[in-house]
Structures are given as structure tokens and as C-alpha cells.
Amino acid sequence: MVVSAPLRYPKRGLKLLLILIILAGNINVTAQTGLLGRRFACHKTRGTTTFLLEKISTYSGTVIEYSGGYLDQGGEMRLREEETSLGSVLNELLVGKHVKIEERSGKVILIPSTVMLTADSVENEYTLFGYITEENSLEPIPYAMIKDQESGRVCQSNRFGYYSLRLTEGLHHIKVIYAGYPPVIASVSVNSTIRRNLTMRAVVLPEVKVTPGCMLQKDGGSSPEKYLSSAYNNILGESDPVRSLYLLPGNVESQETTGKLMVRGGDPEQNAFLLDGNQVFNPTHLLGELSIVSEGVMKSIRQFKNDFPSRFDGALSSVTEVNTKDGSMDTWSGQVNAGLLAGALAVDGPLIKGRTAIVASVRKSWSDPLLNVLDSNYRLRFYDIHFKVTHLLDSNNKIMLSGYMGKDRLELRQNDYQNLQVWGNRLATLNWNHVIGARSFVNTTLNVSNYHNLAGMKLILYDDSTGEEKETKAYNNYASVERYEARTQFEMNASTNLQFRFGGKLLHTVIHPFGTNISSELGAVQEGFKPMKPLPFTEYSCYYENEFRLSPRLLLRPGVLFSAYRFKDYHYNSLQPRLFASYRIAKNQQLTFSFARMAQYLHQVSSPFLGINSELWVPSTAILRPAESDMFNLGYSLNDNKGTLLSADIYYRKINNVTNFAEKGNIFYGEDTWEQDILTGKGWSYGAELLAGKRWRKWQLQLSYTLAWSWRQFDDVNEGEKFPFRFDRRHHLNIAANFRPDKHWDIGAVWYFSSGDWMLRPIGTLPGEESEPFRYEGVSYYDKRGPNYQRLNCNVNYRFVTGKLNHKVAAGVYNVYRTKGLYSTDSFNTSDNGNVTLSGNRIFNLTYYLSYTLNF
Numbered sequence: 001m002v003v004s005a006p007l008r009y010p011k012r013g014l015k016l017l018l019i020l021i022i023l024a025g026n027i028n029v030t031a032q033t034g035l036l037g038r039r040f041a042c043h044k045t046r047g048t049t050t051f052l053l054e055k056i057s058t059y060s061g062t063v064i065e066y067s068g069g070y071l072d073q074g075g076e077m078r079l080r081e082e083e084t085s086l087g088s089v090l091n092e093l094l095v096g097k098h099v100k101i102e103e104r105s106g107k108v109i110l111i112p113s114t115v116m117l118t119a120d121s122v123e124n125e126y127t128l129f130g131y132i133t134e135e136n137s138l139e140p141i142p143y144a145m146i147k148d149q150e151s152g153r154v155c156q157s158n159r160f161g162y163y164s165l166r167l168t169e170g171l172h173h174i175k176v177i178y179a180g181y182p183p184v185i186a187s188v189s190v191n192s193t194i195r196r197n198l199t200m201r202a203v204v205l206p207e208v209k210v211t212p213g214c215m216l217q218k219d220g221g222s223s224p225e226k227y228l229s230s231a232y233n234n235i236l237g238e239s240d241p242v243r244s245l246y247l248l249p250g251n252v253e254s255q256e257t258t259g260k261l262m263v264r265g266g267d268p269e270q271n272a273f274l275l276d277g278n279q280v281f282n283p284t285h286l287l288g289e290l291s292i293v294s295e296g297v298m299k300s301i302r303q304f305k306n307d308f309p310s311r312f313d314g315a316l317s318s319v320t321e322v323n324t325k326d327g328s329m330d331t332w333s334g335q336v337n338a339g340l341l342a343g344a345l346a347v348d349g350p351l352i353k354g355r356t357a358i359v360a361s362v363r364k365s366w367s368d369p370l371l372n373v374l375d376s377n378y379r380l381r382f383y384d385i386h387f388k389v390t391h392l393l394d395s396n397n398k399i400m401l402s403g404y405m406g407k408d409r410l411e412l413r414q415n416d417y418q419n420l421q422v423w424g425n426r427l428a429t430l431n432w433n434h435v436i437g438a439r440s441f442v443n444t445t446l447n448v449s450n451y452h453n454l455a456g457m458k459l460i461l462y463d464d465s466t467g468e469e470k471e472t473k474a475y476n477n478y479a480s481v482e483r484y485e486a487r488t489q490f491e492m493n494a495s496t497n498l499q500f501r502f503g504g505k506l507l508h509t510v511i512h513p514f515g516t517n518i519s520s521e522l523g524a525v526q527e528g529f530k531p532m533k534p535l536p537f538t539e540y541s542c543y544y545e546n547e548f549r550l551s552p553r554l555l556l557r558p559g560v561l562f563s564a565y566r567f568k569d570y571h572y573n574s575l576q577p578r579l580f581a582s583y584r585i586a587k588n589q590q591l592t593f594s595f596a597r598m599a600q601y602l603h604q605v606s607s608p609f610l611g612i613n614s615e616l617w618v619p620s621t622a623i624l625r626p627a628e629s630d631m632f633n634l635g636y637s638l639n640d641n642k643g644t645l646l647s648a649d650i651y652y653r654k655i656n657n658v659t660n661f662a663e664k665g666n667i668f669y670g671e672d673t674w675e676q677d678i679l680t681g682k683g684w685s686y687g688a689e690l691l692a693g694k695r696w697r698k699w700q701l702q703l704s705y706t707l708a709w710s711w712r713q714f715d716d717v718n719e720g721e722k723f724p725f726r727f728d729r730r731h732h733l734n735i736a737a738n739f740r741p742d743k744h745w746d747i748g749a750v751w752y753f754s755s756g757d758w759m760l761r762p763i764g765t766l767p768g769e770e771s772e773p774f775r776y777e778g779v780s781y782y783d784k785r786g787p788n789y790q791r792l793n794c795n796v797n798y799r800f801v802t803g804k805l806n807h808k809v810a811a812g813v814y815n816v817y818r819t820k821g822l823y824s825t826d827s828f829n830t831s832d833n834g835n836v837t838l839s840g841n842r843i844f845n846l847t848y849y850l851s852y853t854l855n856f
Contacts, residue, residue: 035062035086035103035106035107035108036085036086036087036090036101036103036108036125037085037086037087037125037126037193038060038062038085038086039083039084039085039086039192040059040060040061040083040084040085040086041059041082041083042056042059042079042080042081042082042083042084042089043055043059043079043081044078044079044080044081045078045079046076046077046078046079047076047077048075048076048077049071049077049093049094049097050071052077052078052079052093053066053093053110055079056079056086056089056090056093060086062086062107062108063106063107063108064090064107064108064109064110065107065108065109065110066099066109066110067110067112071097071099071110077093079093086108087101087125090108091117094110094117095117095118096116096117097116097117098112098113098114098115098116098117099111099112099113099117100112100113100115100117101117125166125167125168125169125496126166126167126168126169126190126191126192126193126194127164127165127166127167127193127194127438127439127493128164128165128166128167128172128174128188128190128193128194128196129162129163129164129165129193129194129195129196129435129438129439130162130163130195130196130197130198131157131160131161131162131163131197131198132144132146132157132161132163132176132178132197132198132199132200133161133197133198133199133200134199134200134201134202134328135199135200135201135202136328136330136331137202137327137328137329137330137331138326138328138329138330138354138357139299139325139326139327139328139329140157140160140161140162140326141157141161141178141181141200142157142158142159142160142161142299142300142323143156143157143158143159143178143221143223143300143302144156144157144161144163144176144177144178144200145176145177145178145215146163146165146174146175146176146198147174147175147176147177147215148165148167148172148173148174148175149172149173149174149175149185150170150172150173151167151168151172152552153165153166153167153496154215154216155493156218158441158491159300159321159323160398160433160441160443162433162435162441162491163198164438164439164441164493166493166495166496167188167190168190169190169191170189170190170191171187171188171189171190172187172188172189172190173185173186173187173188174186174187174188174198176198176200178200179223181200181201181202182200182201184198184199184200184201186198193438195395195438216549216552216553216555216582216584216590217555217582217590217592217637218547218555218557218582219304219307219309219557219580220304220305220306220307220580220592220594220633220635221302221303221304221307221321222248222302222303222304222305223300223301223302223303240290240291240295241291241293241295241298241301242283242291242293242301242320242322243290243291245261245301245303245320246261246734247702247704247734247736247750248303248691248704249649249689249690249691249704249705249706249732249734250263250264250305250306250649250651250687250689250706250708251263251303251305251318252706252727252729252732252754253288254268254288254727260284260288261288261318262317262727263305263317263318264305264317264318264631264651264653264685264687264708265317265653265683265684265685265686265687265708265709265710265725265727265728266316266317266318266629266653266655266683266685267317267604267658267659268604269602269603269604270315270316270317270318270600270627270629271315271317271318271319271320272312272314272315272318272319272320273320273322274319274320274321274322275292275293275322275324275404275427275429276322276323276324276388276400276402276429276431277321277429277431277445277447277487278404278427278428278429278445278447278448278449278485279314279447279449279483280292280404280425280427280449280451281425281449281451281481281617282423282425282451282453283320283425285382285384285406285408286380286382286408286410287408287410290382292384292404292406292425293322293324293386294337294344294346294361294363294384294386295335296334296335296337296344296345296346296361297324297325297346297359297361297386297388298322298324298325299323299324299325299326300321300322300323301320301321301322301323302320302321303318303319303320303321304318304319304320304321305317305318305319306592306594306631306633306635306649306651307580307592307594307596307633308578308594308596308598308631309501309545309557309559309578309580310501310543310544310545310559310560310561310576310578311489311501311503311543311545311561313541313543313561313563313576313598313599314539314599314600314601314602315598315600316598316599316600316627316628316629316655317629324359324386324388324402325348325359325388326357326359326388326390326400327348327349327350327357327358327359327388327389327390328348328349328350328357329350329353329354329355329356329357329392330350330353330354331349331350332347332348332349332350333347333348333349333855333856334346334347334348334855334856335347335853335854335855335856336853336854336856337363337851337852337853337854338851338852339849339850339851339852340366340848340849340850340851341365341366341380341849342363342364342365342366342382343363343364343366344361344362344363344364345361345362345363346359346360346361346362346386347359347360347361348360351389354392355391355392356389356390356391356392357389357390358387358388358389358390359386359387359388359390360385360386360387360388361384361385361386361387362383362384362385362386363383363384363385364382364383365380365381365382365383379409379410379411379413380408380409380410381408381409382406382407382408382409383406383407384404384405384406384407385403385404385405385406386402386403386404387402387403388400388401388402388403389401389402395435396434396435396436397432397433397434397435398432398433399430399431399432399433400429400430400431400432400433401428401429401430401431402427402428402429402431403427403428403429404425404426404427405424405425405426405427406424406425407422407423407424408421408422408423408424409421409422410422417457417458417459417460418457418458418522419456419457419458420454420455420456420457420458420476420522421453421454421455421456422453422454423451423452423453423454424451424452425449425450425451426449426450427447427448427449427450428447428448428449429445429446429447429448430445430446430447431443431444431445432444432445439492439493439494440490440491440492440493441490441491441492442488442489442490442491443488443489444486444487444488444489445485445486445487445488445489446485446486447483447484447485447486447487448482448483448484448485449482449483450480450481450482450483451480451481452478452479452480453478453479453480454476454477454478455476455477456474456475456476456477456522457474457475457522458472458473458474458475458521458522459472459473459474459475460472461473471520472520473518473519473520474518474519474520474521474522475517475518476517476518476519476522477517478512478517479511479512479513479616479617480511480512481509481510481511481512481602481617482509482510482512483507483508483509484507484508484509485505485506485507485508486505486506487503487504487505487506488503488504488505489501489502489503490502490503496549497548497549497550498546498547498548498549499546499547500544500545500546500547501543501544501545501547501559502542502543502544502545503542503543504540504541504542504543505539505540505541505542506538506539506540507538507539507540507541508536508537508538508539509536509537509538509539509602509619510534510535510536511534511535511536511537511602511617511618511619512532512534512535513532513534513535513616513617513618513674532674535567535618535619536567537565537566537567537601537619537620538565538566538567539563539564539565539566539601540563540564541561541562541563541564542561542562543559543560543561543562544559544560545557545558545559545560545578546558546559552584553583553584553585554581554582554583554584555581555582555583556579556580556581557578557579557580557581558577558578558579559577559578559579560575560576560577560578561575561576561578562574562575562576563576563599565601565620565626567601567619567620567621568621570620570621570622572601572620572625572626574599574626574628575597576596576597576598576599577595577597578594578595578596578597579593579594579595579596580592580593580594581593581594588638588639588640588641589636589637589638590636590637591634591635591636592633592634592635592636592637593633593634593635594631594632594633594635595630595631595632595633596629596630596631597628597629597630597631598628598629598631599626599627599628599629600626600627600628600629601619601620601626602617602618602619602620603617603618603619603620603624603627603659603678604616604617604659616678618674618678621675623675623676624657624659624675624678624680625656625657625680626657627655627656627657627658627659627680628655628656628657629653629654629655629656630653630654631651631652631653632651632652632653633649633650633651634649634650634651635647635648635649635650636648636649643694643695643696644693644694644695645691645692645693645694646691646692646693647690647691647692648688648689648690648691649688649689650686650687650688650689651685651686651687651688651689652685652686653683653684653685653686654682654683654684655682655683655684655685656680656682656683657680657681658680658681658682658683658712659678659679659680659681660678660679660680660681660712660714660717679714679715679716679717680714681712681713681714681715681717682712682713682714683710683711683712683713683725684709684710684711685708685709685710685711685725686708686709687706687707687708687709688706688707688708689704689705689706689707690703690704690705690706691703691704692704698739698740698741699737699738699739699740700736700737700738700739700740701735701736701737701738702734702735702736702737703733703734703735703736704733704734705731705732705733705734706731706732706733707730707731708728708729708730708732709728709730710724710725710727710728711723711724711725711728712724712725723758724758725758726757726758727757727758728757728758729754729755729756729757730755731753731754731755732753732754732755733752733753733754734750734751734752734753735750735751736748736749736750736751737749737750743799744798744799744800745796745797745798745799746796746797746799747794747795747796747797748794748795748796748797749792749793749794749795750792750793751790751791751792751793752789752790752791752792753788753789753790754788754789754790755785755788756785756786756787756788756789757785757786758785758786789819790819791815791816791819792815792816792817793812793813793814793815793816794812794813794816795810795811795812795813796810796811796812797809797810798810804856805854805855805856806854806855806856807852807853807854807855808852808853808854808855809850809851809852809853810849810850810851810852810853811848811849811850811851812848812849813846813847813848813849814846814847814848814849815846815847816846817846818846
């Protein structure tokens with residue numbers, strides 16, 4: 001016979017409760033502290049064991065199942081009048097009996113056992129939760145590691161700093177570790193569910209570097225702060241954490257005029273850059289030489305390329321997640337930076353002390369005369385503005401409103417032609433963090449963004465007989481993309497070894513595609529000029545994933561994302577399974593494996609006529625199918641916590657529906673033909689990546705090496721044969737070194753080497769009629785590989801303190817030995833013999849820089 005005591009909240013009610021959580025996001029889960037840890041008011045009662053079990057079930061509202069034949073019925077026992085937990089009262093009632101107590105499917109089950117129940121057989125477990133923050137400022141610290149020194153249990157704060165850790169009753173010492181901060185150990189006495197914000201003290205001295213070591217990985221995300229980000233200094237003389245991603249293996253920078261990031265054989269548009277959760281289409285200044293996020297507002301950066309958690313979509317190669325500071329709730333501080341190219345100011349502090357904080361920054365390039373020291377043919381201007389307001393509604397609710405606006409203008413003047421490119425981003429993001437309870441967290445986001453781009457080329461046409469200038473023609477091309485997104489993400493910790501995350505989003509995108517305006521001047525819009533009609537599309541998606549810690553050595557994180565896409569009458573559904581696993585093979589070593597299927601509905605096609613320097617954004621259609629990728633990764637890592645780091649990965653990717661221009665297609669397409677002018681094909685990439693680092697007291701060294709292959713195949717290109725992807729670079733090597741003799745000085749150098757790109761031979765014809773500006777007649781695949789490229793950057797920094805002010809003077813040399821890589825491939829008025837002009841120019845050849853930074 002099986003006896004079931006009454007249940008106050010039936011299973012059906014629990015399921016309904018979970019549904020309400022998903023819909024409303026503000027309901028607490030009664031059972032989230034665990035059944036045995038559930039506290040209730042116990043009444044003074046006498047009776048047999050089975051009678052008291054029924055009373056305990058009634059008092060606590062929990063089903064207790066057992067077989068009535070094996071429990072000792074003899075003797076009267078009693079319950080005390082007290083506030084207690086279910087585990088404590090069951091342990092006291094059943095001590096000395098041959099029974100085992102377990103939680104299963106929302107019930108407590110008493111199982112016959114050959115082992116007698118002892119006084120400490122059932123340990124009460126409670127939840128310690130809260131935020132990891134900086135001392136005084138209350139700035140959240142994302143992705144910090146939290147470890148219980150007694151049990152060895154570990155959790156990680158999310159990107160908003162929230163954490164939740166299950167602990168047994170008693171005194172615990174909690175260790176918090178985060179890169180760049182000294183570790184903190186806090187003593188916590190646990191006898192109930194406790195909310196505790198754990199604080200870390202920011203360190204002024206740059207030489208303090210602490211990493212979490214070889215703890216069991218929860219995902220495959222990489223952070224430059226874990227490695228040698230300080231070794232990379234850009235042309236402005238300031239550390240650029242985003243640009244430090246180029247030091248990691250598998251990441252390649254294009255050598256042409258766009259300077260974009262390519263990851264594991266993918267096209268540049270296959271990478272997503274998220275700024276506070278909002279996607280940025282072009283996250284660079286100066287054609288890729290500088291990121292849009294300055295050091296003064298940066299809080300954290302992580303890149304995912306060998307593992308994609310289920311919350312990510314819309315990118316095939318990588319996702320870079322950048323979060324800006326929330327601002328100090330206690331004191332005002334700021335940073336001023338001035339260099340040869342630009343000046344920047346960032347401030348943050350409390351609007352209402354302890355409740356509301358603001359962060360604001362502005363950066364702007366100086367006037368053209370200063371920029372002319374680089375190359376008299378170029379005119380470069382840019383600016384960016386960041387702001388963020390954070391308000392604490394109460395201990396469980398926080399709202400953050402952030403925005404970004406930036407713009408670049410590049411002009412290139414040469415003898416017979418002139419290029420103009422103007423691009424910019426505008427973003428607004430509203431985040432609501434809500435702590436549902438000790439084990440539940442939800443973040444809801446509203447995003448609005450806009451990217452606009454003008455690309456043009458002005459040609460000077462000469463009289464063949466006299467050689468005199470006859471006329472000028474400027475080809476101006478305009479485009480923009482608008483995005484409106486609503487997203488909700490939940491995190492719930494069911495137990496110490498089981499977490500689950502789920503959420504969904506709605507995304508509406510409007511593309512205003514390129515239209516061509518032919519006039520006598522760049523940037524001019526003739527009267528009556530009409531671009532193409534907008535191309536709107538909508539995406540819906542939802543995801544779910546579990547994290548199972550099966551043992552102290554093994555972690556599994558399976559997940560799945562489902563997305564639905566609609567463009568006009570075209571519908572497409574995509575099911576994207578994901579899996580990540582990590583296994584510790586020794587104290588400081590572990591293996592990882594991941595599989596991810598990704599889909600991307602937005603296509604970017606770069607013009608093969610490179611003198612135009614234009615890019616086309618188009619949606620997926622029944623003809624231009626969505627791009628999809630399957631990626632496998634096997635990794636190994638070693639971290640001895642003494643300054644030695646080694647990681648190695650091998651990967652394989654298969655990509656469907658990559659894009660290319662159709663031969664003889666009109667580059668600036670018409671209303672009815674643009675789908676036919678773009679081809680889709682297949683892609684493959686595979687390779688091995690190695691990262692090694694060593695840190696001594698005064699020295700830091702890092703080496704990253706990539707051996708890679710990348711291929712493309714289109715039915716109507718190269719007679720249908722597979723050919724190397726243009727950016728198929730067999731070898732890519734970075735070596736970075738940093739020497740810090742004392743607390744004032746540090747000296748760094750970075751050396752880059754890569755195999756050359758495969759060289760296309762485009763064949764283009766200039767127009768005879770304005771109605772057809774250019775046609776793409778084809779290419780030759782592939783004559784040869786371009787020259788190898790290498791570059792050496794050197795820098796020196798001097799830091800000193802006066803009172804409460806911290807100063808840094810930085811100087812250095814970019815491209816020390818004036819390497820001229822293959823910068824662009826130009827073809828003008830090509831004849832039947834296929835003449836091609838190869839340009840070795842770069843915007844920044846040998847460039848000196850000097851900058852001053854003041855922190856106050």
C-alpha cells in the first residue's frame with residue numbers, strides 16, 4: 001500500500017504557475033528553495049509515525065509518499081511547536097529507522113534502506129543569492145566566479161552580475177574571483193535563504209591580474225581580459241579591448257579598405273556585435289582600426305565562436321557581447337584622453353546617491369590638418385557618444401536606459417578618382433532586471449537601432465586624343481537598416497546541479513536598400529532620385545537550455561532555439577540544436593566539446609568592383625535562401641594558476657547559402673532583378689587553433705597561431721568547381737609581449753603575420769549609359785595567393801599619481817617597418833586582356849602616436 005499525504009498545491013497548479021512565470025515574469029516559485037529546505041510552521045502534535053507524517057505533509061503542503069508496511073508503528077512520538085524545515089523535522093522523526101529520504105518529481109519519497117538514518121543524514125540546503133558589485137560604486141561585475149570553500153560548489157554571475165548558489169546549513173567562506181580584481185573571501189552563516197551582495201574592490205595598479213584558473217567551463221566564451229589585452233595598443237595610444245580580439249586565434253582582420261573581422265573562414269557579415277544587447281551593424285571607426293567602445297565606458301567583453309549558447313542567433317561565425325558600465329551610485333569619477341587623432345571624455349556618478357547613476361562619454365577626431373600627417377590623400381573624421389542611466393526601483397528591480405550615436409566620414413583623393421564613405425549607427429536600449437526570487441532572474445530588453453551608409457566614387461574622364469579632362473561622374477549609393485526588437489530571458493536554478501534558461505524575442509527589420517544616384521559631385525542627391533522600396537521582414541524565436549553538472553568533473557549544457565522568419569509571402573522555420581560539454585581530466589586541465597547549428601536571415605553582399613567600396617544588405621527570400629551553419633569544436637585547456645595558459649581547438653564548419661554576385665549581374669540592382677543578381681552556394685572551413693601564454697612577475701608573453709582552410713562553391717561560378725575563399729589564409733600568427741619593470745612603466749610589442757589572400761581578377765566595364773552604371777562580367781578563380789602580410793606595433797606607457805589623480809602618457813609606433821599589404825584591387829576601363837591595378841596603399845603606414853589619459 002502506498003500512502004500519499006494531502007498536497008496543498010497540486011501538480012496541475014505547479015504547471016500553471018510555471019506558465020504564468022513565462023508570461024508575466026514576476027511570480028515567485030514556492031518550491032524554488034527545494035522541498036527539504038522548505039520552511040513551515042510546525043504545530044505541537046502527538047501520535048504514531050505514520051500519523052505524524054500525514055500532519056507534516058499538511059503543515060508543509062508537500063506530498064510525502066511511502067509504503068505503510070515497513071515503518072515501525074509502535075510507540076508514540078511528538079512534534080514541537082516551531083518554525084522549521086521539512087528536512088529537519090523528517091530527519092528528527094525518522095532517525096534510527098532503515099529509511100532513505102529523497103526528492104522526486106515534486107514529492108518527498110521515503111524508501112526502504114539497509115542503512116539506518118542518522119542524525120545528520122538530511123542536510124538542510126538554502127540559497128545564497130544577490131549581485132556581485134564593486135565596493136561603494138555598486139557597479140555590477142559580470143561573469144565573476146563564486147566558489148564555496150567548504151563544499152567546492154561553484155557558480156558564475158550572469159552579465160548583469162546576478163548569482164545564485166545552493167549551500168548547506170552552517171558557516172561558509174565564499175570566494176569571488178574576477179579578472180583584474182584581487183579575490184575576495186566573505187564569511188556567510190547560512191540557516192535560511194539569504195540575499196547578500198558580495199563586493200569587490202577595484203584596483204588602480206594595472207599589474208594585478210587574477211583569473212578563475214581551470215574551473216569547469218560553463219561555456220566556450222573568450223574574454224581578452226583573460227589573456228594579454230594590455231599588450232595591444234591602437235593608433236590612438238589607448239588600450240582597445242575590442243581590438244584585442246584580433247590577438248585570439250581564429251580571428252583574422254581583412255587587409256583591404258574595410259578592415260573587418262573574419263572568424264573561422266566566415267564572411268565579415270556573419271559576426272554579430274552586441275552593445276548592451278543591441279546589435280551594431282558596423283562597430284568600428286577609421287575603417288576597422290578603432291572600435292566604437294572606448295576604454296572609459298567598457299565594463300566587459302566576451303566573444304563566442306566555438307560555442308553558441310541558445311540565447312544567441314542571427315550570426316554564423318561569432319557573437320561579440322560588449323557591456324558598458326552602469327555608473328557609480330556613490331561618487332563621481334571620469335577619464336579624459338587626448339591624442340594626435342582624437343580626444344575623449346567619460347564621466348560617471350550618482351544622480352541620486354544609492355538609487356540612480358549615469359555614465360556618459362564623447363569622443364571626436366581632431367580637425368583635418370592633424371589627420372593629414374598620416375596621408376595627404378585621406379580625410380578622416382569620426383565621433384561617438386555613449387550614455388547610460390541606471391535606476392534601482394527596489395532591491396529586486398533595476399532599469400537601465402542606454403544609447404549610442406556615432407558617425408564616420410572618409411574621403412580618398414587620387415589623380416583620377418575620389419572615394420567617399422559615410423556611415424553611422426544610432427541605438428537605444430531599455431533593460432529591466434527583475435529578481436524573481438532566490439533562484440530566478442529575468443531580463444527584458446527593448447532595442448531600437450539604425451545603421452546608415454553612403455558609398456560613392458567620383459571618376460574623372462579624359463579625352464583620348466588630347467588627354468584633357470572631359471567630364472566627371474560621381475556614383476552615389478545610399479542604404480540603411482532599422483531594427484526593432486523585444487526580448488525576454490529567464491534564468492532559474494532548480495538545484496545545485498541543474499539550471500535552466502529560456503526566453504524569446506520578436507524582431508522587425510526594415511532594409512532601405514542601395515539606390516544609385518549619378519551626378520557630378522559625391523554625396524549630391526539629384527531632384528527626383530528614388531531609392532528602392534523598403535524590404536521589411538520579421539523574426540520570432542524562442543529558446544530553452546539546461547545545464548547539468550553530472551559530477552565535479554563533467555558538465556553538459558544542451559539547448560535548442562526555434563526561429564520563424566517571414567518576408568512578404570515567404571516563410572521559413574529553423575530548428576537550431578546546441579550542445580556544450582566540459583570534462584576535467586586533471587586539476588588544471590579539461591576538455592570541451594560543442595556543436596551548434598546557426599541560421600542567419602540577413603545577407604550582406606560586398607561589391608566585387610572594389611573601387612566602389614559598397615555593401616548590399618538584403619533579406620532572405622525563396623530564391624536567396626537563409627544562410628545556415630553547422631559547427632563542431634573540440635578543445636583542450638591548461639591553466640596552472642601560476643601564469644601558464646595553454647589552449648588548443650580543432651573545428652569543422654559547413655555553411656549553406658553563402659552569397660556571391662552572379663556573373664553578368666547588374667551591381668546596382670533594379671527593383672525586379674536583385675534576387676537574380678545574387679547567387680547562393682556552399683562553404684567549408686576547418687582548422688586548428690593554438691593559444692599559449694606565460695606571465696612572470698615583470699613579463700607577459702602570448703602566442704596565438706591558426707592553421708586554417710576555407711572553401712566556397714557556386715554552381716554558376718568557376719564552372720561549379722570548389723575554390724578557395726578569398727580570405728583563405730593558411731597561417732596566421734600573433735606574438736605579443738609586455739614588460740613592466742615597475743609600477744610606472746610598461747613596454748609592449750605585437751607582431752602579426754599571415755599568409756596572403758587569394759587574388760581575384762575582376763573584369764568590369766564602365767557605363768556607356770547612365771541607366772546601367774556597372775556590370776560585373778566575371779572573375780578568374782584563382783591565379784595566385786597574394787603576398788604575405790606582417791606588421792609590428794610597439795608602445796610604451798608611463799603612469800603616475802598626483803593626489804587623487806591618475807595619469808598615463810602613452811607613445812608608440814604603428815606598423816614599424818612600413819609594411820604595405822594588399823590593400824585593394826582596382827580595375828578601371830579594363831580591356832580584354834584583363835588589366836588589373838593592385839594597390840598596396842594603407843591608410844596608416846608608419847604612424848607615430850602620443851596620448852595622455854587622466855583618471856579622476
